[in-house]
Amino acid sequence: MDPISDIFRTMHITAFGQHRLEATAPWGLIQAKQANERLPPSGKRISPSDVAHFAMLSRGNCWLSVEGISDPIPLTGGDCFLLDRDTSIVMRDSPRTRPRSTFEEVAARANGHVAHYGGGGTPTTIVCGSFSFDRASLRPITQLLPNFILIKSDQARTLALHSTVQALASEMAEQAPGSGVVATRLAEVLFIQILRAHIASEPERNKGWLRSVFDPQLGAALSAIHERVHAPWTVESLAEAAGMSRSAFAARFKELLGQTPLEYVTGWRMQKAIQLLEQRDKKLIDVARLVGYESDAAFSKAFKRVVGANTGEYIKRGLAGQRDPDRAESPSL
Structure with a gap:
């Protein structure tokens, strides 16, 4: 992936x-x-x-x-x-x-x-x-x-x-x-x-995320995360995927992406979880395991910390947004 x-x-x-x-x-x-x-x-x-x-x-x-x-x-x-x-x-x-x-x-x-x-x-x-x-x-x-x-x-x-x-x-x-x-x-x-x-x-002019994706070393680590978001990633295992030392990998990752490797992993896990929750066809424990958590309690705690709402609040908020009666505006450029 x-x-x-x-x-x-x-x-x-x-x-x-x-x-x-x-x-x-x-x-x-x-x-x-x-x-x-x-x-x-x-x-x-x-x-x-x-x-x-x-x-x-x-x-x-x-x-x-x-x-x-x-x-x-x-x-x-x-x-x-x-x-x-x-x-x-x-x-x-x-x-x-x-x-x-x-x-x-x-x-x-x-x-x-x-x-x-x-x-x-x-x-x-x-x-x-x-x-x-x-x-x-x-x-x-x-x-x-x-x-x-x-x-x-x-x-x-x-x-x-x-x-x-x-x-x-x-x-x-x-x-x-x-x-x-x-x-x-x-x-x-x-x-x-x-x-x-x-x-x-x-x-050579791409910066941040784009530059990281196409960096031979950081790109390998990012591909590993996106291919196996549920894996028990550590800074050490991601550095190994990148073929770099732990300290050099952590420093370069933070420099280019503005966050630590594990912050990126957690953020992307929550993004994938949001997609799964919107489908509304899986139990909470199933969503948790698909994004790398062994218990729904650990997943819910991480979700609340990153998203700012628990899963139930998030789903209700999303449904309310879909029922908004406002009309679409005219397109711009």
């Missing part, structure tokens, strides 16, 4: 709000930070910290301004990016064009999954959408990733990514039976492909 597959399968990526923006010059749109909770089509409330947005140019050119980056970035057909909800951006046909609307406003006026905006000049087509990680997360998945990932069309591992985006744009344009389901699945695949391309193109 590789850690990336395990984490994304457990936290369950859901794509929503996909649309195709047909922009004509002059045009300029802003995506501001989002502080409010949102509801994807599943109806389950998610924290804004568990939302990410994507966009890819399938035709034309534009300029992208990103909060924290001094100079505007020129984008051409095939370029794409992923960003978290805490990052403000502006997209426009020219650095001199003043943005006058938000992505949210334009998406709300979309006809089906196609939105039109601009002054009627040179056309640009952008495929946009959002991702939610709607399993309850002890550590929001967006904390594991950079707040902004840019993939240029000439980078490594982009051929499959381009094919996916073109298929996604086609599904949104044709509106054939089942196109909504197909578009959602394609967007979910797109997320993994963006991540792969980012890892392949800038391995």
Whole structure:
């Protein structure tokens, strides 16, 4: 079990709000930070910290301004990016064009999954959408990733990514039976492909969790944890899996991941336990043993310490969230 597959399968990526923006010059749109909770089509409330947005140019050119980056970035057909909800951006046909609307406003006026905006000049087509990680997360998945990932069309591992985006744009344009389901699945695949391309193109710049996963030594230990989360892991046994001394392993793990090896093990055990509890088809002792505890008492104590609620309280809280009557908001970028 590789850690990336395990984490994304457990936290369950859901794509929503996909649309195709047909922009004509002059045009300029802003995506501001989002502080409010949102509801994807599943109806389950998610924290804004568990939302990410994507966009890819399938035709034309534009300029992208990103909060924290001094100079505007020129984008051409095939370029794409992923960003978290805490990052403000502006997209426009020219650095001199003043943005006058938000992505949210334009998406709300979309006809089906196609939105039109601009002054009627040179056309640009952008495929946009959002991702939610709607399993309850002890550590929001967006904390594991950079707040902004840019993939240029000439980078490594982009051929499959381009094919996916073109298929996604086609599904949104044709509106054939089942196109909504197909578009959602394609967007979910797109997320993994963006991540792969980012890892392949800038391995030396990856930090934290991503860098650890692809570190030959720490990556071996992380793979062992995710493959056998129920094993009686110790710092010594994880160091052995990494082929390192105990002290060197513990220090490097803390340096890159910001927590001790056993804190990571316990946190991931609780994340897997949350997934099992939500399925509601297993007894508490069975859940405890599946994540490495011999008794439900020991498991419950660890669960309360890490999650901040006992298992019964957690399940009730989750069910209450699923019954929330609020409607879904209009999609943004």
